[in-house]
Amino acid sequence: MIISGNAVCVRGDNIDTDVLYPGAYLNVDDPQKMAPFLFEGLDPKIREELVGETVLVVDENFGSGSSREHVPQAIRASGITCVVGKTFARIFYRNCFNLGVPAIVCPEASAAAGKGSVVTVDTDTGVVTVDGQEFQARPIAPFMLDMLAAGGLVEWSRQRSA
Amino acid sequence: MGHTLAEKILLSRSEADSLAPGDVVMVRCDVVMTNDISGPIAFRTMREMGVEKVFDPAKVVLIPDHFVPAKDVRSAELQKVLKEWAAEQGVVFYDQGRGGIEHAVLVEDGWVVPGSVVAGGDSHTCTLGALGAFGTGLGSTDVAACLAFGEFWQAVPGTIRVEFSGEKGRFVTGKDLILAVIAQIGVDGGTDHVLEFVGPGAEALSIDERLAVANLAVEAGSETGIFPADDRTAAYLEGRTDRPWTAERSDPDAEFARSVRIELDSLPPLIALPHSPGNVVALAEAVGRRIDQVYIGNCSNGTLTDLRQAAEILRGKQVHPRTRAIVVPATQKIWRAALAEGLLDVFAAAGCIVSTPTCGACFGGGNGILAAGENALATTNRNFKGRMGSPEAGVYLGNAWVAAAAAVAGEIVDPAEVL
Numbered sequence: 001m002i003i004s005g006n007a008v009c010v011r012g013d014n015i016d017t018d019v020l021y022p023g024a025y026l027n028v029d030d031p032q033k034m035a036p037f038l039f040e041g042l043d044p045k046i047r048e049e050l051v052g053e054t055v056l057v058v059d060e061n062f063g064s065g066s067s068r069e070h071v072p073q074a075i076r077a078s079g080i081t082c083v084v085g086k087t088f089a090r091i092f093y094r095n096c097f098n099l100g101v102p103a104i105v106c107p108e109a110s111a112a113a114g115k116g117s118v119v120t121v122d123t124d125t126g127v128v129t130v131d132g133q134e135f136q137a138r139p140i141a142p143f144m145l146d147m148l149a150a151g152g153l154v155e156w157s158r159q160r161s162a
Numbered sequence: 163m164g165h166t167l168a169e170k171i172l173l174s175r176s177e178a179d180s181l182a183p184g185d186v187v188m189v190r191c192d193v194v195m196t197n198d199i200s201g202p203i204a205f206r207t208m209r210e211m212g213v214e215k216v217f218d219p220a221k222v223v224l225i226p227d228h229f230v231p232a233k234d235v236r237s238a239e240l241q242k243v244l245k246e247w248a249a250e251q252g253v254v255f256y257d258q259g260r261g262g263i264e265h266a267v268l269v270e271d272g273w274v275v276p277g278s279v280v281a282g283g284d285s286h287t288c289t290l291g292a293l294g295a296f297g298t299g300l301g302s303t304d305v306a307a308c309l310a311f312g313e314f315w316q317a318v319p320g321t322i323r324v325e326f327s328g329e330k331g332r333f334v335t336g337k338d339l340i341l342a343v344i345a346q347i348g349v350d351g352g353t354d355h356v357l358e359f360v361g362p363g364a365e366a367l368s369i370d371e372r373l374a375v376a377n378l379a380v381e382a383g384s385e386t387g388i389f390p391a392d393d394r395t396a397a398y399l400e401g402r403t404d405r406p407w408t409a410e411r412s413d414p415d416a417e418f419a420r421s422v423r424i425e426l427d428s429l430p431p432l433i434a435l436p437h438s439p440g441n442v443v444a445l446a447e448a449v450g451r452r453i454d455q456v457y458i459g460n461c462s463n464g465t466l467t468d469l470r471q472a473a474e475i476l477r478g479k480q481v482h483p484r485t486r487a488i489v490v491p492a493t494q495k496i497w498r499a500a501l502a503e504g505l506l507d508v509f510a511a512a513g514c515i516v517s518t519p520t521c522g523a524c525f526g527g528g529n530g531i532l533a534a535g536e537n538a539l540a541t542t543n544r545n546f547k548g549r550m551g552s553p554e555a556g557v558y559l560g561n562a563w564v565a566a567a568a569a570v571a572g573e574i575v576d577p578a579e580v581l
Contacts, residue, residue, distance in 0.1 A: 014349055014438065018546040019553075023526035026199045027229055027236040029206075041548040061350035064383065065544060066525070067285040069203060069301035089383055090353060091285055094315075095301035143186040143315060153303050157211035157310065 001148060003082045003102070004120040005053040007113040007130075010039070010046060015058065016065035017092060021074060023066075031073040038074035050078045055119040057110055058085035063092025063103075072096045082121050084128060084137075086110050097144050100152030104128060106137035123148055164413025166321035167390055168356040171296045171410070175279045176316075183320040183354075183419070189296075191221065192278040192405075194308040197264055198226040200283025200301070202243040207306035215251065217312035222253035223273060225264040228521045233528035262493030262519030265289035265297075265461045269373065270493055272403030276391035277410055281308045286461050286543065287386075288379045292372035293399070294391035294409070296356075299380060319385040320355045320419035321412070322347070326363025328427035333577045335471070336371030337463055337541065337561040339363070340378040340387075341432040342424045345442035352384030355419055358412060359389050363426040369398045370467035374561075377462035378543050381439040431564050433574065436537075436556035437547040445564060448574045452484070454536040456569040457550075458562055459490025459517070460524040463541035466491075468562035469500045473508040475566035475580055481513040482572030488530045490517040514569070523550050532557070539568040 019041035021034070028034050039046040056075065062085045063071060072095045075083070083096060086107040096103040104121055109128040112135065113119055120129040123145060126137040140148075150156040165173065169181050176187040194216075196204055201224060208216075216222050226244050229237035241258075248255035261267045265286055268274050276294030280287060283305040290297030304314050324343055343357065357379045359372070367375065372389050379387025389395070390411035399407075412418075433448040435441040458464070458472050469491060481487045489509045491497040497519060500506050509516050515530075523530030524542040532538055532555035540550065545557035558574065567577040 014440075016544075016546045018526075018544065018549050022548055026525075026527070027234070027240055029202045029240065041553060061353070061383065064349060065285065065380075065546060067200065067283065067299045067301050069200070069303060072301070073203075087350065087353065089350070090385060091299055091301060091380075094304065098301065098303040141184070141186045141317060147315075153307055154207060154210050157213075157307050161212040161310065 001123045002120065003123065004118065005055040005081050007057045007115060007117040007119050008046065008049045008054045009057045009113060009115055011059055013060040014064050015042065015062050017063055017068050017071045018065055021068060021070045026068060026070060031077040034070050034074040035077040038078055050080065052079060054080050056080050056083040057113040058083060059110060060086045062088050064089035067091045069095050072099045072101055076101050084109050084119060084121065097147060098153035100148060102148055104137045106135050109135040163417060164415040166412045166416045166418065167358055167388055167410055168296060168319060168321050171277055171279060172316065172318060174277065181318045183318050185318045186315055187318060188313045189279055189316045191281045191308050191312050193221055193223060193273050193280045194305065195223045195225065195264055195268060195280060196283035196305050197228055198230065198240045198244050199228045200305055202240050203302035204283060204305040204309060205247050207303050208310045211306060211310050213310035216253060216309045219252040221312065222309060223268065224248045224253060225256045225261050225267055226258055227263050228525065229527050230258050230520050231518065260494060263461045263464060263521060266464065266492035269293060270495055272405065275399060275403055275405045275407035276395060277407055281305065281314050285380050286377055288384065289373055289377040289461055291376035291379065291386050291388035292369055293395055294389055296386055296388065298386055321358050322352060322355045323418040323421040324357050324359050325361035325421065325423045326359065326426055327361050327423060328363060328425050330363060330426040330429060333431050333563045334429055335561040336367055336374035338429060338432045339424060340375040341434055341442045342429055343422065344378065344382045344440050346422055347382055349381060349438060349440035350383040352379065352382035355384055357382065357384045357387040359387060364389060365392060368467060369394060370465035373465060374462045378439065381543055431561060434545055434559035436545055436558065439544060439559060445576060448558065449576065451558065451574045452537055453539045453568045453573055454485060455530060455532060455538040456485060456487040456565050457523055457530055457538055457540040457542065458565050459492065460542040461492060462543045463562055464490055464492030464496065466496050466499050468541060469505050471562040472566035473505040475563060475570065475577060476512040477508050479512055479570050481569045485569055485572045487514040487569040488517055488523065489514050490522060491519055493519050526550050539565050539574060541565050
């Protein structure tokens with residue numbers, strides 16, 4: 001699967017899901033209505049950069065803390081197609097794949113990207129291209145690639161229940 | 163090559179004949195739990211998966227606890243969805259006033275036994291490792307798959323062996339032990355790993371204190387945290403459950419990713435300073451910080467043990483005029499036990515607010531939100547920026563002795579000076 005978009009960089013290590021989507025708004029259950037609260041506790045202005053298809057570029061242990069799926073739901077609803085980071089917190093990482101928004105571990109690509117960089121990810125080969133420069137991402141388990149190819153855990157499960 | 167405790171549990175709940183860290187396996191759930199936040203999204207998602215009925219109604223538990231009692235109409239609607247869906251599916255439902263904070267309820271009511279797998283729509287499902295279970299926190303889409311099929315996908319984690327040696331001192335609790343671990347390995351030191359708590363210091367901990375230790379495993383980034391079952395576990399489960407279980411532990415030749423040792427003899431009470439659970443200092447280094455709100459409760463430290471510790475400090479004393487104190491027993495049963503012991507009256511007489519069980523202010527849901535410039539000392543598990551309200555507020559994490567002492571002094575203080 002080839003995914004691309006313009007980089008929106010959210011810098012800093014250990015950015016937690018509380019600042020990405022504060023607890024006060026967890027009583028929202030419609031993903032479209034979650035999108036306006038993404039980054040609310042960090043910097044609401046980041047939302048202004050989410051125009052068209054974008055790739056979120058992050059640093060270490062991104063998405064730590066709560067299991068709230070509101071973060072990747074809001075990410076998907078905001079047109080972010082993929083997250084490229086140095087490392088990810090576990091629940092956030094699996095939530096992303098479940099929703100069909102791959103979280104790609106590639107510290108070198110994260111470091112190379114700047115605001116607006118054109119980022120392309122080939123999930124099958126693991127090659128991440130940042131403004132024409134190629135980097136190799138850490139491998140993704142075959143199961144997760146299958147799930148991603150299906151479109152996420154919902155679609156993968158639909159095929160299973162059919 | 164032998165297996166770690168976590169690997170043994172995953173082997174027993176999957177089709178795999180062998181496991182290695184990184185392998186993805188489908189893991190069967192003994193219990194699936196969700197709440198008023200993760201639940202409604204999961205129910206809708208289960209239908210999107212083409213499934214109308216849960217895999218096994220007897221294994222599904224719904225517990226409204228986050229925005230309870232409902233703080234506004236939107237929260238009330240979510241709780242209504244939970245209740246109606248429970249009736250429609252015929253699953254177990256702990257209504258408000260009959261349960262409490264989900265992880266504490268599951269443990270207290272015998273849903274959790276050593277070696278079992280519990281999938282929960284909340285990151286602190288790792289709390290259940292206090293009883294030797296593999297409790298794992300998942301997002302709503304994962305929970306939907308668990309509700310539908312009774313399974314989740316899991317990349318086999320490595321195990322970090324955490325040994326507590328020696329004996330802990332006065333005013334040191336399970337909370338301090340796990341803060342010491344997080345301080346040592348970092349807030350992402352446990353990523354892709356399970357923390358297994360062993361050694362004389364682990365064996366000496368009561369189940370209530372083990373709950374606090376396991377609860378904060380996720381604050382080190384871990385998949386979960388787990389105590390091998392022992393005599394204390396057996397005594398705790400006696401009369402609480404009729405689920406079969408056996409005490410397992412890691413094989414002597416199991417391969418651990420690494421080992422960490424915490425010396426309890428020299429461990430002081432600890433404080434996590436704003437805004438990270440990894441920002442840990444000795445209590446002495448935090449003494450004198452002004453505290454506007456003390457919060458004693460949540461899924462890690464709202465146990466009867468915590469309430470007894472707090473009451474020992476607050477008995478016959480008054481909460482400092484510049485401070486408000488909120489006490490939140492974790493479950494209805496703990497609330498009633500605290501009432502019967504006279505603890506709730508100790509708190510009320512001291513000028514504390516005594517609340518019904520709720521996740522409440524711990525995650526900024528309600529019931530004690532902080533204003534800009536305010537500081538709280540909380541027995542909770544996260545002090546991220548804005549977690550309990552204003553991003554300009556500061557949250558200090560500490561144990562129940564330290565929290566109660568701060569309520570009396572109006573600032574962070576050594577409990578010995580207040581008692």
